[in-house]
Amino acid sequence: MIMSDSRLKIAIQKSGRLSDATLDLLKKCGLNLNKPKDRLIMHVKNMPIDLLFVRDDDIPGLVMDGVVDIGFAGDNIVQEVKLKRQTRGEVAEFNLLKQLDYGNCRLSIAFPEEKQYESISDLGGKTLATTYPYLTGAYLKGQGVKAKTVQLKGSVEVAPRAGLSDAICDIVSTGTTLEANGLKEVATIFRSSAVAIQKPDLLSQDIQKLVDRLMVRINGVMQAKESKYIMLHAPKTQLDTIVDLLPGAEKPTILPLAGSEDMVAIHAVATETVFWETMERIKALGGSSILVLPIEKMLG
Ligand code: PRT
Numbered sequence: 001m002i003m004s005d006s007r008l009k010i011a012i013q014k015s016g017r018l019s020d021a022t023l024d025l026l027k028k029c030g031l032n033l034n035k036p037k038d039r040l041i042m043h044v045k046n047m048p049i050d051l052l053f054v055r056d057d058d059i060p061g062l063v064m065d066g067v068v069d070i071g072f073a074g075d076n077i078v079q080e081v082k083l084k085r086q087t088r089g090e091v092a093e094f095n096l097l098k099q100l101d102y103g104n105c106r107l108s109i110a111f112p113e114e115k116q117y118e119s120i121s122d123l124g125g126k127t128l129a130t131t132y133p134y135l136t137g138a139y140l141k142g143q144g145v146k147a148k149t150v151q152l153k154g155s156v157e158v159a160p161r162a163g164l165s166d167a168i169c170d171i172v173s174t175g176t177t178l179e180a181n182g183l184k185e186v187a188t189i190f191r192s193s194a195v196a197i198q199k200p201d202l203l204s205q206d207i208q209k210l211v212d213r214l215m216v217r218i219n220g221v222m223q224a225k226e227s228k229y230i231m232l233h234a235p236k237t238q239l240d241t242i243v244d245l246l247p248g249a250e251k252p253t254i255l256p257l258a259g260s261e262d263m264v265a266i267h268a269v270a271t272e273t274v275f276w277e278t279m280e281r282i283k284a285l286g287g288s289s290i291l292v293l294p295i296e297k298m299l300g
């Protein structure tokens with residue numbers, strides 16, 4: 001299978017932490033697709049889009065070189081590749097389309113628990129194992145610390161115990177891996193999430209239109225995830241107080257309730273989390289039949 005120039009080319013991680021969330025997002029945007037088993041390229045049936053399944057490390061470069069139009073990758077790997085390419089004098093441009101709401105993590109320096117650590121200057125003359133030598137090097141340089149980095153593609157957390165380094169700089173999400181390996185997090189150097197990036201060169205008009213449409217849909221999916229549809233019955237006397245309690249709901253719909261003179265129905269979209277406490281307060285004000293429903297898509 002080959003990729004065609006008349007179709008939007010998107011690179012996503014083949015298998016890893018970002019794969020399912022990215023495929024899920026694209027499906028919610030209306031792309032008709034199933035995860036292929038061992039295929040590199042997949043043609044989306046209902047839209048002129050081709051998906052390229054690759055390793056996350058390759059995605060930023062494919063976008064910067066214009067081999068694909070768009071890529072979904074962790075910002076950590078995007079920034080690392082950018083710094084690496086800049087250092088080597090290679091093409092390192094891209095356009096950030098959207099910071100996404102998954103793949104959240106941080107790149108942190110961690111030190112063995114039993115070793116004394118006061119401040120970042122304690123790293124002077126030390127060796128750090130990391131998958132991100134450019135981001136780590138830039139941070140240390142910015143802090144005025146002269147330390148050495150050794151690049152490891154995996155199992156970074158075992159490097160100090162294996163005698164390969166004094167400390168590490170690795171991706172942390174819950175902190176469980178550091179703890180399990182007797183390491184303490186001493187400095188966060190970068191906060192990351194998945195991002196959608198676009199190649200720097202101009203796209204053809206049709207392809208750019210498709211990208212714009214996709215971005216509107218991505219925004220709609222992300223907005224819908226944060227929002228909830230609220231329906232409830234409220235006494236007319238408490239209407240204003242109850243409407244004020246609804247989080248981020250601007251213009252609620254107020255409807256008469258059949259067979260009731262003093263109660264109305266309120267329908268509203270809340271753009272923030274609706275907490276149990278809010279619902280309890282509404283109930284205490286005489287509200288009833290309080291429903292909080294998920295929203296699948298939002299437009300406009
Ligand atoms: O095969 P391929 O090269 O595509 O994948 P990969 O193995 O290099 O990457 P993968 O799938 O592990 O991660 C892809 C992206 O997910 C990363 O570039 C980050 O942007 C993001 N991400 C989010 C994470 C984590 N959370 C994460 N916890 N990437 C890695 N980890 C690892 C970390 O390296 C460490 O080993 O999980 C461990 C720490 O997790 P906690 O929860 O114990 O702190």
Ligand code: ZN
Nearest residue numbers: 055056057058
């Ligand atoms: Zn990788």
